[in-house]
Amino acid sequence: MVADVPLPTPADASEAAPGAAAAPAFSPLYRQIKDLITRELQGGVWKPGEAIPSELDLAARFKVSQGTVRKAVDELAADNLLVRRQGKGTFVATHAEQQIQYRFLRLMPDDGGDRAMARRLLDCRRTRAPADVARMLECKSGDAVVQLRRLLLAEAQPVVLDEIWLPGGPFKGLTAERLADYKGPMYGMFEAEFGVRMIRAEERIRAVVADAASAELLAVPPGAPLLSVERQSFTYGDKPVELRRGLYNTTRHFYRNELN
Amino acid sequence: MVADVPLPTPADASEAAPGAAAAPAFSPLYRQIKDLITRELQGGVWKPGEAIPSELDLAARFKVSQGTVRKAVDELAADNLLVRRQGKGTFVATHAEQQIQYRFLRLMPDDGGDRAMARRLLDCRRTRAPADVARMLECKSGDAVVQLRRLLLAEAQPVVLDEIWLPGGPFKGLTAERLADYKGPMYGMFEAEFGVRMIRAEERIRAVVADAASAELLAVPPGAPLLSVERQSFTYGDKPVELRRGLYNTTRHFYRNELN
DNA sequence: AAGTGGTCTAGACCACCTG
DNA sequence: AGGTGGTCTAGACCACTTA
Structure with a gap:
């Protein structure tokens, strides 16, 4: 039970983020x-x-x-x-748990009702990363990626339109069928089937107006205000493994946030 | 150094929130x-x-x-x-510190530049709480409240239009002059001058379109999309002491959120 | 040198879950 | 009954700040 080394030894600081403060050099x-x-x-x-x-x-x-x-x-x-x-x-920890289900989806119904939403996959295709996507996924422009789009519906009404980009390497073998067949949350599938576990994310939220295509999918008038939620998700080692651009209809829902 | 009581004694659970889960009854x-x-x-x-x-x-x-x-x-x-x-x-902890300055303002400039914003007080008046405000402040409709509106400007451009409601009792003596004269963050003034310290807040975020009045104040076209941020702030004992309705122009800024 | 928070240890006992 | 995490204690020493 007694460590031979009486003092804390230098930690492995080789992965210190560039641009961060000076490396701590020692750690307990x-x-x-x-x-x-x-x-x-x-x-x-x-x-x-x-x-x-x-x-x-x-x-x-x-x-x-x-x-x-x-x-x-x-x-x-x-x-x-x-x-x-x-x-x-x-x-x-796992995303396949009931309790943790909504850790990453902050949308709440106004009436405080059921948060459960139905999924509808629109398309899923393998393509090459545009420059902006490549930047957020920290890969090279033109690298293989999976692009998918889907709707989330509350009580049969579309509320969220998501466009999701995933790096092609870790997600080799991801198809529309496997996505459609999988029960449970998508992040649960990612960790169970592809060994990619999302542990943290950053979101950038804006108000935008619906373009024609988005308006039709979300069943709102063109020009209606929508919440734009751009999410960059990270796995171990702060490695980005997902870029997600969501358009939320906040007529009957709101994005809930807690400030501590 | 030794407690006479060998076991944890029942905690004071007299303030258990109604509607919460069953009281723990004992605490370490x-x-x-x-x-x-x-x-x-x-x-x-x-x-x-x-x-x-x-x-x-x-x-x-x-x-x-x-x-x-x-x-x-x-x-x-x-x-x-x-x-x-x-x-x-x-x-x-104090809101008057530089580090903690932006704990409650999640707006970030797109270009990653200076987060500092100028304040411009529009009006400050004592009035009676409308029903919806009273509900959020957990007081009675018609109770005395302070209503104030202000703009936040980044590089001389208006970005945030806030409407703030405060309970009249704790904030007796709050005037436009005292607000305008005070240097530093508003929450710092609240804790220093009125002994009201904000420790937690909940925000509800939506996308809305600018009405005529807001559009003019924020220098955007009527109908422009704006982020609506409704904040309920709490002090010790989860007592609500502020209701804030903000309209954010997210053309050159975004609301940053971290998901853990 | 003295005072503060930060780390580490060793051991005791409690609360909870399972077989 | 036995294993797990949860609490509490007592004491040692380290790191940092101030005087």
Whole structure:
């Protein structure tokens, strides 16, 4: 249980983001443990939904005290990478859970009713990344990508029109059929079928007017105001793996945000 | 340092929100300590920006170990009620700080330039709460309220038109002069001059079209799409103390949101 | 040098879940 | 009963700030 090294050793700081503040150069033990666990998660050692070893197991494995493991796991749970369940264990977070279903969809119905929405896939094709898409996916212009468009409907009325871009490599084999057949949330499919887990996203929200094509799909008059939600999603290591451009009809819904 | 009571005692659950889930009935020691500290913050025992007693002081005062105080303070820091500074102490969070300046304004310029915006007060008057405002402020329709409107300008161009409603009681003495004279963020003034500290807010975002009056003030054509941001702000005890309706011109700015 | 928060340890016991 | 996470304690030492 006692570490041979009495002091925290230098952390692996080789992946420090360019443009960020000066590298910390040193990090406490619990943060090194956190990085080690993150790396195992990234490597798929434990699959989404599975339990990871108990704190005592991990403490023995890393030759640190349980308290140190605990602090590392606490932070990973705060980051939504792990889920703790008292008496049962600690589990790899998954998008396939009911509770976490709406972590990434902030749209709420005005009347506080059912949030469930039906999906309708419009098209799904493999193509080459335009310059702007390539920039957001951090790949090269012209690289293989999957482009898909879909509608989300609440009570049979279209509310969201999404255009989604995915890198071709990780999503090799993604077809309209597989998408249409899959039950459950799309991010759940991505992690289960392609091993790509979305852990964080940034959204840029604007008000725009509907063009003719979007208006027809969303069943609103051309020129109607729509919420434009551009989302860049990241997986482990802050690597962007999705670009999503959504148009939301906010007549009977609103985008809910919490400021802390 | 040893508590006479070997087990966590029942927490004060008298303020459980109606409609919430079943009351927890018991809470760990560190959460009781957290509630005690919160109550002192709420009571203004320590002013925003001031240091609170050291962890060892608090531990002695509450007759618990430092670790227990530490966990309580950790949570309060995570909630942005306190700010820890290594080697210096723990301080009451304040809106008057440069770092925290933009915690509640999520608007970013497209070009990544300066976020600083100029304020222009349009009007400030005392009136009676309309029904919808009263509901959001959890007061009675017709109660005294302060209504004010203002513009935020980026590089001399109007970008945000805010209509703000405040309860008349806590904000007695708020005048256009005092608002115009005050340097620094408005929430900083609220906490310094009126003892009202905003700690949390919920926003409902929609796309709308500009009416004639708003269009003129924001220098956009009538019918232009605008972001409607309705904010309900809360102080200690989840008590709503502000209703704010903003119209954002998102031509050169966007609302930035992070999904975790 | 003294005081603060930050890290780490070791051990005890509790609350919860499962067999 | 045994395993898991959750709480609490006591003490050591480190890193940072100030005087």
